[in-house]
Amino acid sequence: MYDLLIRGAQICDGTGAPPFHGDVAISDGRIAEIGSSLGGATRRTIMADGLVAAPGFIDVHTHYDCQLSWDPALTPSCWHGVTTVVVGNCGFSIAPCRPSDRELLMRMLLFVEGMPTEALRAGIRWEWETFPEYLDAVERLRPGINVAALIGHSAIRYWVMGAAASERAATAGEMERMRDVLREAMRAGACGFATSESPTHFFGDGTPVPSRVAPRDEIRALASVLREFGRGLIEVAPLHLIGSTESKREDQAFYGELARASGRPVTWAPLLHSPFDPEGCLELIEEAATAQRDGVPVYPQVGCRPLEVRISFDTAGIAVMNNPIWRPIIEKPVSERKRLFASRAFRDELRLMSPQGSYVAALAPSWDQMFVRYSPAAAHQPYTDCSVAAISAQRGADPIDTLLDLSLESDLGCQFGIPLMNVDETIVGKLIRHPAGILALSDAGAHVDTLADQGFTSTLLAHWVRELGALKIEDAVRLITSVPARIYGIRERGELRAGWAADVVLFDPTRIGLERTELVHDLPSGAARLIQRATGVEHVIVNGEVLIDAGKQTDARGGRLLRGGA
Template sequence: MAYDLIIRGGRVVDGSGLPSYVADVGVKDGKIAEVGRLKDGAARTIDAAGLAVAPGFIDHHTHLDAQMLWDPYGTCEPQHGVTTVVMGNCGLTLAPIKKGDEDAIVKSFVRVEAIPRHALEQGVKWNWHSYGEYLDNFEGKVGINVGGLVGHIAVRHNVMGEEAVERKASGAEVQKMRGLILEAMEGGALGMSTNRNERHMREDGKPVASRLADDEELFALCDVLAGRNAGVIETILGRNKIEHFEFYHELAKRTQRPVLWQSLQHRWAEPNLWREQLNAVEPIFKAGYQAYGLSHTVPLVRHFTLKECQVFDEFPTWKNLMFLPVEVRKQAFADPDTRRKMRADLADPRPANFHRRWDIPRVEKVMKPENQKYVGKNIAELAAMRNQDPLDAFLDLSLDEDLGTIFWNANNGGDWNAMGEILRSPYVLVGTSDAGAHVQFGADFGYGTILLALWVRERQVMSLEQAIHKLTLKIAACCGPVTPPTLRSSIQRPSPRTNPNGPTIIRRTASGSFNAQSVCTIRSSTAA
C-alpha cells in the first residue's frame, strides 16, 4: 500500500494503557491505516525517532456550542493535541430551540459561561429548531471531530417558555421533554446534561431553568437514555456534598448509563473533601455502576475585576452587588454598612467554594503607576502594606482604580499530593476544560498538555501510557460512540507527537492540515 503519510520510528503510545512500542504509523485518506514496520513508501514521511506518537486527545467537557459556529477549528483545542470535543455540558445547549426563546438561552450562556452577549448575538444565526438540525450546521464545516450533549435548560425552555425558570414541570410537560430528549438522541446527541448548581443564574439573576427540576423530572428524562441503551449523563449539582452520592448512585443504577459529575478536586475551603468523595464513589463502582468524578490537572484559576466577577456569588450581599449598575455598585462598595454585611457573609460558617482566605487571592494588574507596588501581593499582604483590614484594602484599591484592578484567585488545587492521588484514581475522568467559556476569567483548555508535562514528566505520578489512556480511550469508552482512539485501530483523528524527555510539543501531524476527509461530526447513530 502506498500511504499518504508515514510517521516513522516513533514510540507508539496507542491509548490502550499497554506499554508503548517503537513502530511506524501509516496514514491513508485521513485515517490511520496500519501500524508496525512499514516497508511501503508515502507521499510524505515524518521522522518521529525520539518522540511519542499518540491518538488525538478527547476533550469531553467543553462549551464550544457557539464558538464552533464562527471558529470551526475550535482553535484552542488542536493547539493542545485535542482532535475531538464534546459540547453541551452543564445543561447548556443552543438546541432544541423554539422561536422566541433565543434570548432566554443567551441569558444563561452569558452569565453561567461568561460568553459575551455581543459574540452570541453576532455569531449565532439560529437557523435550526431541533438538536439534529443544530448538528447539521457542522457537517463538513469543522476542523476537529465534534459531538454534543443535549442540554436540560434548552429542553425546559422549549416546553415551558419563561415559566421554566419559575416552577416545577407538570407530568404532561415532562412527557414533552422526554420527546425532545428522544428526538435529540435520534438526531445524534451523545447524551444529555443537566445543572442544579445554585450559583448558576441567568444574566437577569433568575436561576437557570434546570435548577427548578425535581428528581422525578430528571430521572424521567434520563430514562430515555436507558431505554435506548445509549448516551452519557453529565451533571453538576453545585457545591459538592457527600449526600450527592446517593443521587449519583441511584441515577447510575436506574439508567445503567455512565454518569459524569462535577467535580472531584482539592478545595482550599474543604481540604479533605476530595478523599471523602473518593471513598463515597468507590461503592458505586463496586456495585457495578459508573459515576465518574471530573477533575482538572491544575488549580482552577480565575482572573477578575469587581466590574465582572463570579467568585463571590455564594454570598447574598456580594451576589446582589454584582448585579447592580457599576456606578451604583461603586457607591455601595464605599458604604460602611454594606461592608459590614459583606463581612457578615464571609463570617457565615456554612461551607462555600470560596475559601475565605485572604492569603490566596492576589493583585495581578493595576491601573495606576503608584499602585504598582501591590502587584503580586496577596490581599493579606496588601492589607498589611496599607494598614487596613483585608476587605477594606481589597475594596479601596479597586475603587481607587474605578474597579479596574485585576485580581487572581484559585479556590481549587494547590495541594500537589492530593491532586496526584485524584488524577491517579480509576474513578476520575481528567478534564473540565470549559473550552469556549469563561474567557475573560481564565483559560483551562490546556489540561492535556499539563497532564503530560507536569504530572507525567515532572512529578511522575503516572506513566505516559496511563496519561494517554486517560486522555483518549477511557473518555471514548464513557462518552461513545467515539471510535475508541487507539493506534491499533483505524481512526479519523490526527496524532499529537510529544517529546517525553523535553518540552511537551503537541502538533497536528497524522493528517496534515485538517480537512473534511480527516474529521467528522460524531453522532450517536454512527455507532456500529
C-alpha cells in the same frame, strides 16, 4: 501510497502500555499501519525524533456549543492536542430553541456560564430550532476537531413548557413531550442527556434555570429514555455542588438510580478537593468505585488543576456579576467605577463589609489567597504571583486600598487570581490516579474571562508527569484518550490502532506546557476571554488532516460530528 508517515516517534498508544519506538502511517483519514521502519511511498513525512505520538486527546466537559459558530477550530483546546470535545454539558445545549427564545437562552448562558451576551448575539449562526437541525448545522460547519453533543435538560424543558419551565413541575403530557424530544435527539445522534440541579445555576434575577425546577422523578423518566437506545450517557451538575460530603453522597446515590433506570453510565461534575472537607472527595470516589464494582456505572469528573477564579474590574466576569456587593459596581460605566475606586468613602464602606479583611468583600476567603496574576502596568511586574496581603505589607497599605490602587494604576486591567479548590496536590494526585474517575473539567468555552483551564491536558503531561513524576506518561495519556472514549462510547478513537481514526498528537515531553494566562479580545464584538497557549505541542492531526503543524495552527477542517459517538 500513504497520505502521511510519522517516522521515529515514541508511541504511547493510549492503552496504558509502555511507549515504544516506531512509525505511524495514515491513509484516507485512518491509521493504516503502526510498526518499525515502515516502508512505502508517502505524500508527506513528519520526522518525529524526540516526540511522543499519542491518540488525540478527548475533553468531555466543554461548553463550546456557541463558539463553534465563529471558531470551528475550537481554540485554545486544539493547541493543547485536543481532537475531540463533548458539548452540551450541565444541561445547557443551545438546541432545541425557537427564535423567540434566543435572547432568554443567551441571558442564561451569560449568568450561568459566563459567556458575554454581546459576543453571542454577534457570533452565533442561528441555523436551527430543533436538536437534529443543530447537529446538521454543526456538520455543515466542518469543525476543525471532532464534536459529540449532549442535549440539555433546560433546553428541552423550555422548548416544551415555555416560561413555566422555571416555575413548576411538568404535567404528564409535558413530561411525555420532553421524552419525545429526547428520543428525537438520540435518533439524530446525541451522545446523551445532560442536566443541572446546581444551586449556582440561575438567571441574573435569581430565577432558577429550568432543569433546577424539575423534580427528580422527571430526571429519572428522561434518563430511562436512554435504555430504549442502548447507548449514550447522562451528565449531571449536582444539587449539592457546594455542600457536605454527606449531601454529595446522597447526590451520588441518586446518580446510581439514574444509571440503573437508563442502563447507561452517569457522570457528575465536579469532584474537587475542598479545604473545608479535605478527605471528603476521596470518600466519594471510593464509593463510586464500589458502585462500579457492583455494576452501577457512576463516574465523578476530577480535575488536575486548581480551581482558580480570575477577576479584573474592567470586565463583567461571572465571579463579580454573581456577587451582590460587586455587581452594582461593575454594571456602572468604567469612568464611574474609577471614580468610586478612588473615593475614600467607598473604600471605607468596603472595609466595613470585610471585617479584619477576613473575606475581601465576598470575593476571596482571605487577602493572602488573592494573587496578582497579570497587570498591564510595568511597575506591577514584581508583584506577579504575589498575594494582596504581601503587596499590602510591602506598600505599608491596607489591603482594600492595595486592591483598588493596583486596579486604578493598571487602568482596571490588573488580574487577580483566587484559588478556591483542588489546591492540595497530595489529595489531587490521589483523585486523578483513581480508576473510578474521569479526568476532565476544562469548562472550555465557558466562564471565558474568569477561568482558563482549557489546557488541562498540557498541565497533566507537564506538571504531573514531567515535574512531579506522579504519573507515568503512558498512564497520563490513557486518562485523556481511551478512558473517556470508552465511558462516552466514542468509537474507534482514543487509541492508536490500525483501522481507527487518525487522530494523533505529537508532543515534546521535555517541553510540553503552558504559557502564562492572557486576556485577549478576540470574541465576536471584541469581547474578552482568557487563554493559555501551549508549548511543546508540535503537530495535531484530526482524521488525517494536520491542524497544528510545527506548533502553528493551519486552516484544516478535518473534524467530524460524532453522531452517537461514531
